[in-house]
Amino acid sequence: MDLKQIISHCKEYGFIFQSSEIYDGLSAIYDYGPFGVELKNNIKAHWWKSMVQEHENIVGIDSAIFMHPSIWKASGHVDAFNDPLIDNKDSKKRYRADSLIEDELSKYQQKINKEIKKAEKRFGENFDLTTFQTTNPRILKYNDKIASIQSQLEHALKNNNMNSLKKIIDELEIRCPISGTSNWTDVRKFNLMFDTKMGAVSNDASKLYLRPETAQGIFVNFLNVQKSARKKIPFGIAQIGKAFRNEIVARQFIFRMREFEQMEMQFFVKPGDEIKWYDFWKDARMKWHKNLNLHLADYKFHDHANLAHYANAACDIEFRFPIGYKELEGIHSRTNYDLSQHQEFSNKKLSYFDAEINDSYLPYVVETSVGLDRLFLSILCGSLVEEQVKNDQRIVLKLPPHLAPVSVAILPLIKKDGLNDKARTVFNHLKSKFTCHYEEKDSIGKRYRRQDAIGTPLCVTIDHDTMHSEKVTLRNRDTMDQVHVSIDNLETVIKEKLGI
Numbered sequence: 500m501d502l503k504q505i506i507s508h509c510k511e512y513g514f515i516f517q518s519s520e521i522y523d524g525l526s527a528i529y530d531y532g533p534f535g536v537e538l539k540n541n542i543k544a545h546w547w548k549s550m551v552q553e554h555e556n557i558v559g560i561d562s563a564i565f566m567h568p569s570i571w572k573a574s575g576h577v578d579a580f581n582d583p584l585i586d587n588k589d590s591k592k593r594y595r596a597d598s599l600i601e602d603e604l605s606k607y608q609q610k611i612n613k614e615i616k617k618a619e620k621r622f623g624e625n626f627d628l629t630t631f632q633t634t635n636p637r638i639l640k641y642n643d644k645i646a647s648i649q650s651q652l653e654h655a656l657k658n659n660n661m662n663s664l665k666k667i668i669d670e671l672e673i674r675c676p677i678s679g680t681s682n683w684t685d686v687r688k689f690n691l692m693f694d695t696k697m698g699a700v701s702n703d704a705s706k707l708y709l710r711p712e713t714a715q716g717i718f719v720n721f722l723n724v725q726k727s728a729r730k731k732i733p734f735g736i737a738q739i740g741k742a743f744r745n746e747i748v749a750r751q752f753i754f755r756m757r758e759f760e761q762m763e764m765q766f767f768v769k770p771g772d773e774i775k776w777y778d779f780w781k782d783a784r785m786k787w788h789k790n791l792n793l794h795l796a797d798y799k800f801h802d803h804a805n806l807a808h809y810a811n812a813a814c815d816i817e818f819r820f821p822i823g824y825k826e827l828e829g830i831h832s833r834t835n836y837d838l839s840q841h842q843e844f845s846n847k848k849l850s851y852f853d854a855e856i857n858d859s860y861l862p863y864v865v866e867t868s869v870g871l872d873r874l875f876l877s878i879l880c881g882s883l884v885e886e887q888v889k890n891d892q893r894i895v896l897k898l899p900p901h902l903a904p905v906s907v908a909i910l911p912l913i914k915k916d917g918l919n920d921k922a923r924t925v926f927n928h929l930k931s932k933f934t935c936h937y938e939e940k941d942s943i944g945k946r947y948r949r950q951d952a953i954g955t956p957l958c959v960t961i962d963h964d965t966m967h968s969e970k971v972t973l974r975n976r977d978t979m980d981q982v983h984v985s986i987d988n989l990e991t992v993i994k995e996k997l998g999i
């Protein structure tokens with residue numbers, strides 16, 4: 500399904516709404532609806548359980564969104580958390596300079612795809628993709644162009660060189676998609692942090708930032724947590740919480756938001772052991788995503804060639820979203836950069852005494868950082884399918900059962916003849932054991948379709964037979980198979996089918 504279909508599904512079934520919609524919305528800010536919040540809570544719980552509760556050496560915290568402003572100076576966010584911004588003087592539209600260049604790169608990729616399609620038609624069964632890609636002069640020319648632009652772009656971004664970015668835009672004669680002109684301003688740095696004031700006296704000294712990542716709350720609490728939880732290195736600290744970034748380009752639904760949630764874990768290790776642990780977490784996090792067993796899912800690693808000055812290894816786990824392969828999670832070996840910066844700026848020692856070697860050191864850190872909303876989107880994209888059923892079509896959200904917003908829907912066939920009362924009795928019995936949903940409106944067929952679209956793995960139907968047999972019909976979302984189960988045995992069978 501494309502992103503548009505996913506967005507409209509989210510709205511229709513109460514997963515996600517545009518924030519402040521009745522006031523025409525607020526760009527790149529979203530609200531989670533009744534089923535959205537359940538799914539989001541289940542994703543959080545699943546991450547927390549597997550990252551914190553199932554690891555003896557990882558503990559959690561919940562640090563405040565507001566933090567001392569010097570933290571953001573120390574972390575480098577005040578000086579370097581910038582995106583390159585450019586305006587078109589005719590349309591007055593604002594763009595991220597690097598995104599404009601990347602869009603131009605994708606045009607070359609589209610040209611390559613066109614050439615391949617044409618050749619496939621021309622050569623039919625004799626078409627050999629590899630030979631064509633490595634010998635066709637046009638494709639070679641486009642690939643050279645892509646590689647050359649990419650390397651200039653990476654170089655300019657790494658060196659924070661705004662003039663070089665402008666030069667690439669000029670050389671490629673990139674035009675504004677709205678005005679069609681190349682009447683651009685210079686490229687300027689735009690800091691992504693939102694700021695606000697604390698207290699009654701409003702001056703520069705009272706300026707605070709809304710945190711752009713949750714990680715710094717972990718770094719500044721490192722010794723508090725290590726001592727109070729009595730942890731020995733290697734150990735990790737995890738946190739789930741809101742982060743805020745004033746993104747320039749924010750037009751991809753919940754993929755890039757201005758207010759979002761992160762699930763981060765900083766793993767503190769002995770200097771020298773960081774690459775071993777980086778490889779460990781890289782592997783563990785990829786397995787975690789794959790173990791979700793989404794119906795349609797495709798992941799790959801993107802190893803960073805150009806590392807930030809504080810990192811000695813970094814990669815992204817990318818997911819194939821409808822907008823292409825994009826970053827889902829980042830795994831970074833951040834050396835002891837953050838702890839040493841905080842030690843310097845706070846004037847407080849943050850070193851750890853390692854009894855095994857009878858020496859103190861500043862631990863190195865391997866970080867895993869995933870956006871909760873982006874993970875939510877990947878799970879939706881990997882689960883939402885349109886299926887042909889006999890002469891009909893159905894839309895099914897094939898969510899992993901433990902993440903589904905509703906585990907069991909209880910449906911009386913009709914809302915009379917005592918079926919509804921019986922169904923309510925079943926609902927009241929099950930509601931403390933599973934997330935249940937009672938529904939009696941509309942025909943049973945329509946209700947099944949609605950539960951399919953929400954992702955409910957099991958439906959329990961109470962019909963006239965139930966009244967004397969004490970048996971209900973249990974319907975499976977994916978196979979649509981129906982079996983009769985006695986009410987006495989229902990809880991056990993549901994547990995079995997949900998795999999819990």
Ligand code: GAP
Nearest residue numbers: 712714754755756759827828829868869870873
């Ligand atoms: N502490 C490291 C850090 O924040 P990052 O790569 O900037 O690293 C980590 O962000 C993850 O947070 C990303 O992989 C993505 O899943 C999520 N993320 C970042 N910016 C986001 C945004 N504007 N909207 C939604 N999710 C975002």
